[in-house]
Structure formats: C-alpha cells, structure tokens
Amino acid sequence: MILITGGAGFIGSNIAARLCDDGHEVVVCDWLGDDNIKWQNLKNRLLYRITAPEALGDFLASSPDLAAVVHMGAISATTASDADLIVRTNIDLSQSLWRYCAESSVPFIYASSAATYGDGSQGFRDDNDIEQMKQLQPLNLYGWSKKFFDLWALSEQARGRATPPKWAGLKFFNVYGPNELHKGDMMSIVSKNREKCAAGEEVPLFRSHRPDYEDGGQLRDFVFVDDCVDIVSWLLSNRFENGVFNVGSGQARSFRDLIAATFKAAGQAENIRYIDMPASLRDKYQYFTEADMTRLRQAGYNGGGTSIERGVEITMRDYLLKTDPHR
Numbered sequence: 001m002i003l004i005t006g007g008a009g010f011i012g013s014n015i016a017a018r019l020c021d022d023g024h025e026v027v028v029c030d031w032l033g034d035d036n037i038k039w040q041n042l043k044n045r046l047l048y049r050i051t052a053p054e055a056l057g058d059f060l061a062s063s064p065d066l067a068a069v070v071h072m073g074a075i076s077a078t079t080a081s082d083a084d085l086i087v088r089t090n091i092d093l094s095q096s097l098w099r100y101c102a103e104s105s106v107p108f109i110y111a112s113s114a115a116t117y118g119d120g121s122q123g124f125r126d127d128n129d130i131e132q133m134k135q136l137q138p139l140n141l142y143g144w145s146k147k148f149f150d151l152w153a154l155s156e157q158a159r160g161r162a163t164p165p166k167w168a169g170l171k172f173f174n175v176y177g178p179n180e181l182h183k184g185d186m187m188s189i190v191s192k193n194r195e196k197c198a199a200g201e202e203v204p205l206f207r208s209h210r211p212d213y214e215d216g217g218q219l220r221d222f223v224f225v226d227d228c229v230d231i232v233s234w235l236l237s238n239r240f241e242n243g244v245f246n247v248g249s250g251q252a253r254s255f256r257d258l259i260a261a262t263f264k265a266a267g268q269a270e271n272i273r274y275i276d277m278p279a280s281l282r283d284k285y286q287y288f289t290e291a292d293m294t295r296l297r298q299a300g301y302n303g304g305g306t307s308i309e310r311g312v313e314i315t316m317r318d319y320l321l322k323t324d325p326h327r
Contacts, residue, residue, distance in 0.1 A: 001025040001048060001066055002236075005056070005097070006073030008032055010180040011111065011172065011228055013041035015070055017327050018229045020045045027063075029056050029073065038182040040326045053093075060100055068236055071097050071110040077186055078115065078140045090145035091152075098153065101164035108164035109235055112150050112244060114173040114221070114289055115143030124221075125292045126171060126246040130154050139284045146171075150244050157242065166242060168235050170228075173248035173291050176258075176311065177225030178319035178327040188222075189255065190262050190312055194320040197259070200268040205255050206277040210287060215274040216256035219288045221248035224311030227304040231296065240299040248291025253308050261309045265316035 002019055006012040007028030019026050025048040032039040032050075042050070051059045053073065060066075074090045094110060101108040117124050118137040133151055138144045150169050157163050176188035183191075193203045205216040213219075228247055256272065263270045277285060293304075319325045 001027060001063070002068045002070060003027045003029060003063075003066055004070045004072060005029040005053070005093075006071070006111070008038050008041050008050075009072060010041075010177075010183060011175060011225060012070075012072035013179045014177065014225045014229050014327060015072065015232050016042065016045055016047070018233055020047065022233070024067075027051065027059070029053055029059070033182070035182060041179040041182070043326065064104070066104070066106050068107040068109065069097055069101055070232060070236075071108065074111060074145075076113075076142060078142050080141050083141055086141050086145050090142070091148055094149045095152065098156075098164065098167075099162075101167070102162040105165050107166040107236065109168050109170065109232060110149070112169040112171045113143060113146045114171050114246070114248070114291065115140065116147040116150060116171060117289070118143065119284075120286055120288055123292070124246065124290055126244055126295050128154055128243045128295075130158065139286075154243065163242070166239070168240070168242065169244040170231070170247045171244060171291070172228060173221040173223050173246070173289060175223050175225050175228055177315050178325065179225075181325060189258060190315055191320065193259065193262060194266075194316065197262045197268060197316075198266040198321060200263075200266075200271055202271045202273045203259055203263075204273050204275045205259060207274045208287075209277055209282050213287055214256075216259075216272060217254045218285075219252035219254055219290070220286075221250070221252055221289050221291045222258055222308050222311075223247065223249045223291075223304075224306040224308075224314070226311070226314070227306050230303045231301060234301050234303065238300060243295075245296045245299070246291040246293055247296075248289075248293065249305060249308075250291050250293040252288060252290040258308055258312065261312040262316065264309070265313045266321065
C-alpha cells in the first residue's frame with residue numbers, strides 16, 4: 001500500500017494512475033473541493049482509499065503496512081502570500097511525515113521545486129551541498145518553503161538523526177501534461193491555451209525585456225509529467241543515495257517552442273501575439289532554467305527525455321482534445 005498526499009492534484013494524480021496500473025494499492029490524501037474538476041483526476045482509478053488531510057494522522061496510526069509515502073501535497077502557487085499557512089502546510093506537514101517514515105522505516109519521496117534556485121544566477125546543480133544550498137535566494141514564499149525543507153532534510157541526515165530508510169526530494173522544473181485543469185492560473189501554458197490553439201485563435205506570450213532574448217524566447221526546462229512519474233516509479237523500485245534530485249528534461253526550450261508544439265498538435269498554424277510583461281514581474285522573472293540531471297543519471301536512472309513536441313502531442317491528442325480530458 002502506497003500513500004500519495006496531494007494525490008488528486010496534477011503530478012500526484014498521474015503518479016496514482018501509474019501505481020494503480022502497476023497493481024499497487026493506493027491511498028490518496030487530498031481535498032477534492034467543489035469545482036467539479038479535481039475529483040475527475042481520480043475517477044478512472046481503482047483506489048484503496050481517499051482520506052482528507054485532517055484525518056491523515058488517524059489513518060497513519062491505523063495503517064502499519066505502508067510500503068512508501070509519496071508526498072506531493074503542498075500549497076504550490078508561486079503567488080501565495082500567507083506565510084503562516086505555507087509553514088503549516090509545506091513545512092510542518094512534511095516534517096511530520098518525515099518523522100513518521102523514519103520511525104516506521106517507510107521510504108519517503110517528496111516534492112521540492114526548481115523554485116528553490118531563485119533567479120538561476122547560481123546555477124541549477126543538485127549536488128546536495130548544504131552550505132551552497134543556503135546561498136540560494138528563492139523569488140517567492142513557495143520557493144522558500146521548499147528550500148527550507150530540503151535544507152532541513154539534508155541537515156537531519158548530516159547530523160546522524162533518524163531518517164526514512166530511503167528518501168528523495170524532487171526538484172520539479174516546469175511540468176506539463178494531463179490532469180492540471182483544476183490549477184487555474186497555475187496551469188502550464190499547454191493546458192491554459194488548449195482551446196485557443198485548437199480553434200487557431202491568438203495566444204499571448206510575453207515580450208522579452210532583455211536584449212539577449214527574443215520575444216517569447218525566454219527559456220524553461222519543460223518536462224512531461226510522464227517523465228516525472230517514471231522517475232518516482234524508478235526511485236520506489238531501486239536503491240540510490242538518499243538526497244535531493246533535479247527532475248527536468250535537461251534541455252531548456254522557449255515558450256514560443258512550447259506554444260508552437262501546442263498549435264501543431266491541435267492541427268493549427270501558429271498564431272502568437274506578444275504582450276508586455278507586467279512591470280511588477282520584470283525584476284523577478286526567470287529568463288532561463290535548465291535542470292542538471294547528472295546526479296540522477298549517476299544514481300542509475302536512464303529514462304525520460306521526452307521532447308516537448310512528443311509530450312505536447314500526447315497531452316493534446318490523448319487528453320486535452322478529447323471530450324473527457326482527464327487521465
């Protein structure tokens with residue numbers, strides 16, 4: 001039995017789908033809300049149980065047979081501003097689950113984020129150097145909360161304190177794919193513009209406000225959610241050196257490339273309009289992210305690497321262009 005917190009969310013529900021398909025008993029911990037969208041991320045899965053976050057303590061107390069905890073639950077909005085809520089949700093809960101897994105000898109995989117790297121000026125290496133990690137300057141509260149827990153986990157290990165027998169923090173870069181329609185403004189631009197691209201309508205992208213980047217040429221490491229799921233599945237099944245790992249494609253691509261792939265997958269010609277970036281974003285905007293995947297490769301993982309052309313084609317063809325867009 002595997003517990004997935006945030007299991008009705010974007011990455012969590014895709015992990016749940018894979019683990020269910022692989023024959024695991026899956027327990028999802030999440031709130032489903034009342035928007036008639038999020039629950040549909042689970043409707044095609046045979047789950048063992050769904051439990052609310054406030055009932056998680058009682059569930060863990062009565063479930064000694066967990067094979068692993070996959071902790072994807074968090075407030076992930078980069079615009080979040082309630083610091084106390086972020087601490088309770090993204091830090092306190094993570095520490096509680098860590099301690100449970102350490103005491104119960106249960107493997108623990110949790111979601112970190114590339115947002116910990118801030119503006120990228122210090123690179124994107126996941127070498128797990130605590131002193132170097134301290135120097136990172138996330139650009140928002142969400143990124144800070146993930147940096148906090150990464151440092152805490154590595155420090156617990158360095159101090160010789162009790163840790164889960166196998167643990168990994170996953171620094172997700174820009175993930176896209178099916179099951180993100182509940183995320184609103186936090187959706188990838190593939191999902192956000194699916195209807196416009198399918199109709200051949202105009203899609204806005206930000207102009208560049210730097211001379212070394214073209215309009216729409218800002219670069220991100222866009223990673224297909226199936227590649228993220230592959231990594232989680234591999235970590236659950238293999239031995240590796242515990243720590244924090246980048247999860248990306250390892251190749252930066254432009255927003256223009258991503259939208260061009262979305263139009264192509266929808267069978268339409270590109271129709272892009274460039275708009276000014278809001279002044280409030282310009283000082284905090286990342287123009288380049290690219291995951292250094294060396295550490296995960298050295299651990300033995302050799303999968304992934306789905307191109308955005310292929311990943312967007314699958315996302316649009318198999319999900320977003322269908323009457324039922326959920327996995």
